[in-house]
Amino acid sequence: MSQDLANHLSALLDGAEITDLARLSGGASRETWRFQADGVDRIVQRQRAGDDRDMMIEASVLAAAHDAGVLVPALLCADAGTDGTASMVVGAVDGETIARKIQRDDDFADARPRLAAQFGTALAAIHRIDVHAVPGLEQTDQIARYTEVMDELGQPYPMLELVRRWLLEHQPAPSEPCVVHGDFRLGNLIIGPDGLNAVIDWELAHIGDPMEDLGWLCVKAWRFGQAPPVAGLGEYDELFAAYEAAGGRAVDPDVVRWWEVLGTWKWAVMCILQANVHLSGAARSHELAAIGRRVCENEHDLFLALEGRW
C-alpha cells in the first residue's frame, strides 16, 4: 500500500523522490499521511470513493482562503484520481493541533493569551473569501441538514427534539451569506509558540451565516474541559472585538449564542452519527461506539446554555 502511494505521489509531484511516508490518521473514508518530497515535508489527504464530500471543492476553498489572506497550508496538488480516490497534497505546517497540549503545555504559554483574538482575526479573513471564487460550495440549512441525519438514524432523542424546537423558534434574522469554515476549533488549528500558524480541515466548509463559525468555536465540547468560553482559552469579548477590528461584521452576542446552541445540538447528532459508523460496520471501533454515549454530555450542555433562555 505505502509503496503504491509513494509511486502515486511521485507521479503527482513531477517525479519527486518520496521518503518517510507515515500515516497520521485514518477514518472510514479519509486518511492523512505525512511524507517528504525531495526532502521537504508534505501532507497528503486521501479520500476513498463513495464519500459524499468532494475533495476538489475543498481544494478550491483552500486556494480561495489563501487568496483572502487566511493562514492556510500551501496547496500543492489536488487530483480527483482515476479510481475515485482523490488526493490533496499540501505543505506541512509546524505546530500542534492537540487541544490538551495547546491548553496546558509550557510551549504555548506565550501563545495562549493571544489565541482568542487571533481566532477572531482569522475568522474575519475567512468570511471575506469571495463566495463566487468557490463554485460548488453549498448553502446548507444546518437545522434541516441535521434533522435529516437524525431521521435517517431513526433513534429517538427527546431532548434533541426539544432543543430543535427552540432553535426553530429563536432563529436569528437571515444575514448576507459568506464562506463558512464549518469546523473552526482546536484540533483543526495548527498552533505554534507564537500563536495560530494555519487553519486546516476545510472539508465541512459551506455557504452560510458567518456567526456559525464563532458559535461553533465556543461550543462547550470544544473547550476541552477548560472554563473560558472561546476554545477553553479566552473570553467572548476578545474574540468579538478582534473579529470586528479585522473587518468582520458587527457581532450580536445573542446571535452567537444561538449558533453555540445549534453547534452543541449538531455535535450531539454527530456523536450519534459516529457511533453509527461502528454500528453499521463501516468502521468497527469501540472508540466510535463509545462516542454514542457522549450525547448526554451535550444534552447537559444544552440545559446549561439554555438556562434562562427557554
Added chain:
Amino acid sequence: MSVHGSPTSAELIESVREWIERDVMSSTEGRLRFHSRVAINVLAMVERELAMGEQHDVDHAARLATLDMADDAEFAAAIRNGQLDDRLDEVRAILRVDVDAKLAVANPKYLA
C-alpha cells in the same frame, strides 16, 4: 438470580477492566494506550449500567407515564409535532432527570 451463577456478568467485566488497568496500560503507549483507556471507560460504563440501569428504566417509564407517553419514540415525536407544547415545563423537568440518569452511567465526572 441468574441461571449463569457466579461470577456475574458485572464481575466478569470488572475482571477484564482491572486487567487492562493493571497489565495492559503499563505496557502500551501512544495510540494503543489511548484505545486501552477508552476500553476501560467503556467497561466501567457497562458496570454502572448493570448496577443502575434497571432502576433507571423503571423510573424513566414512570416519568413518561405522567405525560401519557409509552416510550422515548412517542415522546420525541410528540415534542416535535407540538402535542406537548402546553406542558413544556413538565417536559423539561423530565428531560433534566433523564439526562442526569444517563450521565450517571455514561460519565459521572461530567457533572462534577
